[in-house]
Amino acid sequence: MTAFAPSRPARRAAYVASAELVPDVLSGSVLAVARMISRAEAGYAEASEALSEIYRHTGKAHVVGITGVPGAGKSTLVAALIKAFASDGQKVGVIAVDPSSPFSGGAILGDRVRMSDAAQSSQAFVRSMATRGHLGGLARATLQAVDVLDAAGYSPIIIETVGVGQDEVEVVTAAHTIVVLSAPGLGDDIQAIKAGILEIADIHAVSKCDRPDAPAAVAALRGMMTLGPGRPGSDWQAPVLPVSSVSGEHISELKDAISRHWDHLRDSGELHDRERNIGRTRILGTARQLFQDRFKRDVTELETHVQAVVDRAMDPSVAACLLLGWENEVQVK
Amino acid sequence: MTAFAPSRPARRAAYVASAELVPDVLSGSVLAVARMISRAEAGYAEASEALSEIYRHTGKAHVVGITGVPGAGKSTLVAALIKAFASDGQKVGVIAVDPSSPFSGGAILGDRVRMSDAAQSSQAFVRSMATRGHLGGLARATLQAVDVLDAAGYSPIIIETVGVGQDEVEVVTAAHTIVVLSAPGLGDDIQAIKAGILEIADIHAVSKCDRPDAPAAVAALRGMMTLGPGRPGSDWQAPVLPVSSVSGEHISELKDAISRHWDHLRDSGELHDRERNIGRTRILGTARQLFQDRFKRDVTELETHVQAVVDRAMDPSVAACLLLGWENEVQVK
Incomplete structure (x- = not known):
């Protein structure tokens, strides 16, 4: 150059x-x-x-997060929901966060194509975000994409993510309504509990409800629901709904539950708290990313400080403050 | 008041x-x-x-990290190592990071007591750090405790941690020599691989070597070693050593391997790179913690920004920059 x-x-x-x-x-x-x-x-x-x-032009759309472990059938469910909402005349937006695994690339591509068929048959806008090479930037970019759809008049806007990883959890907690999808026999329950995903569900869906082990999975989830106190500050009872995305069975019940939860948030006044939580999550997530980016940009500065620390000319706390540009904190803590 | x-x-x-x-x-x-x-x-x-x-007075001690999943027998091994090093006339320091689980409190206390017996019989200094209520501050405090022991003339200084969680990994990667302890039949291998712990081992120890399934665990680890390229930039071959902390069998071989690795780092010149990596880890870890602390202190400021974001008066990126005190970044990114 x-x-x-x-x-x-x-x-x-x-x-x-x-x-x-x-x-x-x-x-x-x-x-x-x-x-x-x-x-x-x-x-x-x-x-x-x-x-x-x-x-500044957002805040009109109903943002719906759909999450669940890989293999639960999220993409197929989303495709079915697009059709269901579109048949009501709603302008559906979908942002799918692609786990970008080199091993599952083929299957995921297949899912995306299937989803696009649904999109073509309607007013829907479907977009897949790549996680590769983005790291901490994924959550921010995904939620900015949701903003773009919101400002453009799409509603509901569905965010589809796998329920693992800090970014994915950050993304899905920025939704008004969180649907957690489980599949019978996948051992999801334990994995989802580990990830803290089940607790944040506003609606539980159990996929492949035509399978013989589906009723047991539904019963197990319902049993678990009676143990927990639900979301703090909310009197919404998270329903457990069996669905079959292939046959389309119970998809309209799920769609109705999603809409009912949105009505509940607005009627009860819980929407304001939810919006504050979303704002807090987004600010802190963005701040964390800016912080990481800064160290990526300032490699020379970082390495100068590293050498000073190795030489015992400066301790790591002082180096960290200087690097953050928080010189005044050096004496404070 | x-x-x-x-x-x-x-x-x-x-x-x-x-x-x-x-x-x-x-x-x-x-x-x-x-x-x-x-x-x-x-x-x-x-x-x-x-x-x-x-x-400023640190940099003399050999810092040894000992990690492994709960139940592998870390505390018992550390007690045996204290005796082995002390019998050579070395002034051993130990910082144990307590997982602080309410369920395992009793067992851990037992281990600590056993370790103190070893300490009393020698010049060793043993200290357990609590993780409860510290969160991001644990790594920083633990490494400052290592600094105190280093400046006071202790060497080797053993850091004992469970090999899971960001803080624990940060702590153990601040050691010159990393010993990963596996136990036969615990399924450690898979868990350790997940945590990325096996890759960072300078020495593998397999505990309970008197058990009949121990040779299989040793063979599996040795097989795995031949697959990997080892640490980048190092020609150290990580040995796989069976040990029995109870009978004391092979403890002196492990002690010798730890000392040999320290000699290798110094003779090969790899110590300088290792020290730089440690410095970098500590600076970035401290910076991350200062950043988290700042948001905990500035709750009012954060909540003011949250409301502005909910009101669409400000977007999350601008709020994050203002909160970080990086106003000049608002236009940059």
């Missing part, structure tokens, strides 16, 4: 500044929505002001 | 300022060492300058 090489946006004449996309996003342009989500996913600094502006 | 109540240190005439303890720590006073470690553990702001000063 020479010093005179034009920067990438300048060379590509077709590049539209993010700020110019905002009005089109707000009027619901599918192309503008897709572009803005791509820029959020890539983490373009140029898009940050536009995303801030878009955020 | 009235406005005139004296602060706690003033009321307790016996309280010695941390700065005054430093010379006694450096001359090896057991009382001063114990007090300084207590202050590191409690996170007293008053002690931070003294701990910085103490850090």
Whole structure:
């Protein structure tokens, strides 16, 4: 690269500044929505002001998180829900967080294709976010994508994630309604309990309800529900619903439960608390990511401090404060 | 409490300022060492300058991390190692990180008592750090306790931790020599692989070598070793050593392997890289904790920002930057 090489946006004449996309996003342009989500996913600094502006137009959509261990049948369920909501005339948005495992790539691609069929038959917008190479940035980008769909008039917006990993949990707790999907015979229960996912469910769905071991899984979950106190500060009783995404059985019951939970949040006033929790999760998650990014950018500065610590010229606490730019904290703690 | 109540240190005439303890720590006073470690553990702001000063006198000790899943027999092994090192005339320090589980409290107490017997019969200093109520501060306090022992002339210093959890892994990777203890029949292998612990071992020990299934566990680990490339940038071949802490069998071989690894680090020049890695781990770990503490202190500020985000007056990214005190980053990213 020479010093005179034009920067990438300048060379590509077709590049539209993010700020110019905002009005089109707000009027619901599918192309503008897709572009803005791509820029959020890539983490373009140029898009940050536009995303801030878009955020001001959010808060209308019902955000639904669907989570469960791999193999529970999340993507198939989401495809069925898209059809169910679309047949009611709702403009459904879906952001699927792809676990991006090299081993399951094929199967996941298959799921996405199946989901796209559902999308094509309706007004739905389906987008898969890649986790590869994003690490801490995934949750932020995913929720910014939800913002874009919200501002563009989509509702409900479904976030589909596997229920493991800090980012995935962060994403799903940013939903108004959390659906946890279990499958009979997968040993999900134990895994989900470990991940703390069952406790945060507003609705439990048990997939493959045509299987002979499905009633036992439903009974086990219902039994577990009677033990727990439910969500603090809420009198919502999380229902346990058997579903079959293949036959479409009980999908409308699940859809109704999702809508009923949204009505409950608004009627009871619990929505305000939920919104505050979502805001807190998003701020802290973003702060954590900015913090990690800073160390990635400042490698030289970090390594200078590392050498000072190795040389015993400075202790790790002082080095950490200097690196954070919190010099005044050095004396405090 | 009235406005005139004296602060706690003033009321307790016996309280010695941390700065005054430093010379006694450096001359090896057991009382001063114990007090300084207590202050590191409690996170007293008053002690931070003294701990910085103490850090300048570290870098002499050989720090040995011993890790393995609960039930592998770590505490018993550590007690046997104390005796073995002490019989060579070495001044052994031990910092044990207590998992603080309410269910295993009794057993752990038993182990500690057994370890103290070993300590009493020698020049060893044994200290158990509580994890309860510390969260992110555990790694920092534990490594500051190691600093205190280092400055006071203890070597080797053994850090004993369970090999699960971010803090525990952070602590053990701050050792020069990492011993991973497995037990036959515990299914450790899979759990250790999951935690990424096996890969970081400089020495593998297999406990309970008098059990009939011990040879199979040793063979499985040796087989696994031939698969992996070893630590990057090192030509050290991690040995797999069967031990029996109860009968004392093979303990001296393990002790010799630990000493041999220390010689290898110094002779090969790998010690410098190891020290840099340790410094980097400690700086980043401390920075992460300072960051978490900041949000705990600034609850009002955080909640003000949460409301602004709920009201769509501010997006989560801007709120995160303001909260971090990194206003200048708002436009950058």
